[in-house]
Amino acid sequence: MLDDGTDAGSHEGSALDELATVADHASLGLIRFDSRLRVRSANLAAHRALERRPGSLIGRTIIEAFVDHRLERLVRAATAGSSASGSVQSTEGISLVVRASPSSDGGAWATIENTTELERLRRIRTEFIENLSHELRTPLANVRLLTELLKDDLDSIDVPARIRERIATMDVETGHMVQMINEMLELSRMEQATTTLRQDQVALRPLVADTARRLLPFAERQGVAIRVLVSADLPPVRGEAERLGQLLMNLLHNAVKFSPSGGAVRVTAEEHPDAAVIAIADEGMGIPAADQDRIFERFYKVDRARQRGQGGTGLGLAIARHIVEAHGGRIWLESAEGRGSTFSFSVPFA
Numbered sequence: 001m002l003d004d005g006t007d008a009g010s011h012e013g014s015a016l017d018e019l020a021t022v023a024d025h026a027s028l029g030l031i032r033f034d035s036r037l038r039v040r041s042a043n044l045a046a047h048r049a050l051e052r053r054p055g056s057l058i059g060r061t062i063i064e065a066f067v068d069h070r071l072e073r074l075v076r077a078a079t080a081g082s083s084a085s086g087s088v089q090s091t092e093g094i095s096l097v098v099r100a101s102p103s104s105d106g107g108a109w110a111t112i113e114n115t116t117e118l119e120r121l122r123r124i125r126t127e128f129i130e131n132l133s134h135e136l137r138t139p140l141a142n143v144r145l146l147t148e149l150l151k152d153d154l155d156s157i158d159v160p161a162r163i164r165e166r167i168a169t170m171d172v173e174t175g176h177m178v179q180m181i182n183e184m185l186e187l188s189r190m191e192q193a194t195t196t197l198r199q200d201q202v203a204l205r206p207l208v209a210d211t212a213r214r215l216l217p218f219a220e221r222q223g224v225a226i227r228v229l230v231s232a233d234l235p236p237v238r239g240e241a242e243r244l245g246q247l248l249m250n251l252l253h254n255a256v257k258f259s260p261s262g263g264a265v266r267v268t269a270e271e272h273p274d275a276a277v278i279a280i281a282d283e284g285m286g287i288p289a290a291d292q293d294r295i296f297e298r299f300y301k302v303d304r305a306r307q308r309g310q311g312g313t314g315l316g317l318a319i320a321r322h323i324v325e326a327h328g329g330r331i332w333l334e335s336a337e338g339r340g341s342t343f344s345f346s347v348p349f350a
Contacts (some may be wrong), residue, residue, distance in 0.1 A: 019165040029112030033075055035105060037062050049096060050113040059339075066098075074100045078108035087115070095119045112157050133181045140178050142283045147171040186319060197326055201236040201350040202244055204276060208267050211248040215256060223261030226252070230278075237347040239275050239327040244347065247323040250316040251280045258284035272346070275329060280342040286337040295333055296321040320345070 029046030031039055033101035042057040048162075050057070050065065057065050062072045068090055078100035085099040092129075097113040147170045154164055173282040205228075214227045219226050250269075255265040261280040265285035270277045287295060322332040324345045 029114070031057065031065065031110045032103065033079070033110065034106065035079070037079065037107070038271065039065050039076065040107065046112050049112045051094070051125065058098045060079065061249065071096075073097050073289070074098055075110055078102050079106065080109070098164070126188050129184055133185045136181055137178070140174055143218065144178065147174060184315065186315075197243060198240040199238055200240060202239055202241045203236050204234050204269055204278065205230045205232045207241060208248060208269070209243055211245055211252055212267065214251070218253070219265070221254045222256055222259065223263075224256045224259045225263055225264040226256065226267045228268060234269055234271055234276060236350045237327075238350040239347060243323050244327070247320050247345070248278075248280075248344050250320045251345075254316060255280050255282035255284070255343070257340075258282060260284065275346040275348045277344055277346045279342050281340060281342040283340045287335040287338055287341050288304050288337055292333055292335060296331065334337040 018250040021050070027045055028044065031042045031046050034040045037059045038133075039060045044054055047054050047057060062075050063069070066075075069086055074086050075082040079102060080135060081102050083099070083101040087095065087097045088313060089095045095115045095118075097115055098110055100108050100110045103109050147167060150167050151171065154167065208228050208230050210229050215226065245325050252265065252267070259265055259282045265283075266281045268279050268281070270279075298315055320343075321331050326346070328348050329346040331343065331345040333341060333343055
């Protein structure tokens, strides 16, 4: 790590030399600013991220180092005692993520990550998913139409039961593929933040009740009761009603799907100082501890769910997590095998 060499003491100097060697092998850019807001030291990754010649950052002011007032504000905020972070894109198309935190000597540390290549790969992935979705939707829609016409024709002719079962399976599987394509596209757009959330005041009780009402026919077929225990006096939350409804629908649908016949799903809400916490509890088989840390990952499925033939696309919970995080909240799971699962999420009050 390149330094101006003002540190005194051979022992301290040796320790700093070792630290500098380690820092220069790091892939993350690291810059140390002194109390005068000048660069005290910077590793090689920082020079590469800012496209500077090695050693040329030492002694520079913040604005000379970053050539961007937005990044200068981040470091100044850190010297005032507050950690700060932000991302910028230069006129040359270079994307940087900078995180600044205060140091003990009145200066600041700044980490720099060049995300240009990552952003490019994300764009490629998004374009690939959008193109794939577009190409698959039309033939899948035609297959679904044909299977529906076949099912209608079966009412007027006498065919073996196995033929009816195969056509019904075709209809279910094509519906599953259409759902997966739609959810892949939805999740990709969320990850790219191409959709902007409205910041409305959303009353939770009507939203939960409406979602439960929409799921009632499915719950009745499953033999599961839905109990809404949400107070009408709960203050409104900040967000977009449509997205929050989608979040509730995903969690409630899962809870009903994995509940035994005769069981019940309970929806409760608690008022915390800054947020409402909504919990959806089922009486199903529970989720093994080994799977719980990964349950919100895209395409992740619990093996036991697949064995029962009730596995979904593996995207519903990933979408739920993105919706919650986009609203400034968090989502978590509490579960024990054989004793059901409770999915909880928080949403800040309006």
